[in-house]
Amino acid sequence: MTEATSTVRWAILGSGAIASDMVQILKQLPNCEVLAVGSRSVEGAKRFGDRWGIPRQYGSYEEAASDKDVDVCYIATPSLRHPQDCLLAIKNGKAVLCEKSMAPNDTIAKEIFDAAKKANVLVVHGVWSRFFPAMQKVRQIIDSGEIGEIRSARASFCQNDGAGSCSALLETGIYCAQFLQWVLEDKAVSGSPIVRGAAKTIHESGNDEHVTAIIEFPSKKIGSFECSLAHCSDRSATIYGSGGVIEIPFPFWCPTTVKVTKMTGLGSQKWSEPELYEFPLPADIVALKTEDDDASTPGFNFCNSQGLAYEAAEVNRCFREGLTESPSFTTAQCIDILRLITEIGNYA
Ligand SMILES: NC(=O)C1=CN([C@@H]2O[C@H](COP(=O)(O)OP(=O)(O)OC[C@H]3O[C@@H](n4cnc5c(N)ncnc54)[C@H](OP(=O)(O)O)[C@@H]3O)[C@@H](O)[C@H]2O)C=CC1
Numbered sequence: 398m399t400e401a402t403s404t405v406r407w408a409i410l411g412s413g414a415i416a417s418d419m420v421q422i423l424k425q426l427p428n429c430e431v432l433a434v435g436s437r438s439v440e441g442a443k444r445f446g447d448r449w450g451i452p453r454q455y456g457s458y459e460e461a462a463s464d465k466d467v468d469v470c471y472i473a474t475p476s477l478r479h480p481q482d483c484l485l486a487i488k489n490g491k492a493v494l495c496e497k498s499m500a501p502n503d504t505i506a507k508e509i510f511d512a513a514k515k516a517n518v519l520v521v522h523g524v525w526s527r528f529f530p531a532m533q534k535v536r537q538i539i540d541s542g543e544i545g546e547i548r549s550a551r552a553s554f555c556q557n558d559g560a561g562s563c564s565a566l567l568e569t570g571i572y573c574a575q576f577l578q579w580v581l582e583d584k585a586v587s588g589s590p591i592v593r594g595a596a597k598t599i600h601e602s603g604n605d606e607h608v609t610a611i612i613e614f615p616s617k618k619i620g621s622f623e624c625s626l627a628h629c630s631d632r633s634a635t636i637y638g639s640g641g642v643i644e645i646p647f648p649f650w651c652p653t654t655v656k657v658t659k660m661t662g663l664g665s666q667k668w669s670e671p672e673l674y675e676f677p678l679p680a681d682i683v684a685l686k687t688e689d690d691d692a693s694t695p696g697f698n699f700c701n702s703q704g705l706a707y708e709a710a711e712v713n714r715c716f717r718e719g720l721t722e723s724p725s726f727t728t729a730q731c732i733d734i735l736r737l738i739t740e741i742g743n744y745a
């Protein structure tokens with residue numbers, strides 16, 4: 398175990414949109430330093446490194462991942478590259494936070510986790526929803542029995558956002574699968590979820606662009622989801638219980654609001670007034686402007702990016718404690734989610 402206050406030194410692999418957001422977060426976390434950036438080009442590393450004040454700027458991912466002073470590599474490259482970039486970091490003995498989706502299927506995800514186990518390094522799959530306080534609240538409401546027995550849940554994440562450039566299942570469906578697993582998984586009942594139905598449309602690139610699926614969980618709870626990169630939806634999620642409903646409005650994958658409405662008695666058509674629980678994003682994390690920025694320069698590129706702080710703080714904690722997985726999002730859970738995604742892809 399490393400000192401609880403020791404500085405964790407990060408390298409960023411890839412210098413695109415999410416990398417910019419994450420760097421701003423890491424620079425504001427206690428005892429955390431962005432030491433290096435690796436880019437496919439020296440120019441890319443310099444541009445990004447100069448913008449964010451990163452001292453070690455490398456024109457290849459290999460150099461950044463093998464810097465002896467780096468503790469954690471943040472994989473912020475396009476999804477198709479994630480397996481090779483994760484394995485590069487692991488080979489160099491570095492801990493990994495890999496953007497979603499870490500692999501195109503569960504078999505390859507397993508290979509990454511196996512390599513990490515052998516090398517005794519931490520790997521966290523960056524499905525960042527998992528680390529939001531609002532998600533913990535959802536869990537607590539479910540466990541308290543406040544909305545009775547949970548019977549089903551749904552999630553929808555569709556946005557017209559580059560159909561064909563990647564798989565909708567891997568880009569936005571992964572958040573839906575993660576959500577359903579979080580709310581419908583029952584640790585007391587063993588077994589894997591079964592895909593009972595799915596439909597998809599395929600873009601001319603070969604990537605799925607719209608997928609809808611129905612899943613039966615071992616506890617007989619039913620989950621459904623829809624994801625698309627070709628059309629829009631309200632990007633919300635809902636949990637249905639015998640005594641009420643939990644709504645997680647847009648953006649359900651990085652939520653700050655949880656709404657609970659209960660039936661006031663069995664057989665009654667009376668419903669309670671909704672209870673709203675708010676979980677504001679960390680107030681001490683702000684978008685950082687640099688000298689070159691003017692008022693029109695966007696701070697963060699993505700919705701609620703301040704919330705990346707929850708997952709990054711968890712990676713720092715796990716690294717300091719010498720863990721090889723996050724107890725909040727275990728290797729087994731990551732593989733289950735990717736297995737579900739794989740089976741939906743095969744079924745549809
Ligand atoms: N958690 C979240 O909220 C979000 C997560 N993501 C995930 O992050 C990952 C990156 O997304 P995003 O930042 O939007 O992507 P960008 O295209 O903005 O950035 C990706 C970076 O990867 C590097 N790269 C390596 N190979 C290629 C290639 N063949 N084509 C293009 N770039 C390449 C480039 O950096 P360089 O030139 O320096 O090598 C590029 O800047 C994806 O997996 C995505 O799913 C995306 C958005 C939000």
Ligand SMILES: O=C1OC[C@@H](O)[C@H](O)[C@H]1O
Nearest residue numbers: 497558568569650699700
């Ligand atoms: O991970 C993501 O991918 C799609 C984006 O629109 C979203 O904001 C982001 O969190």
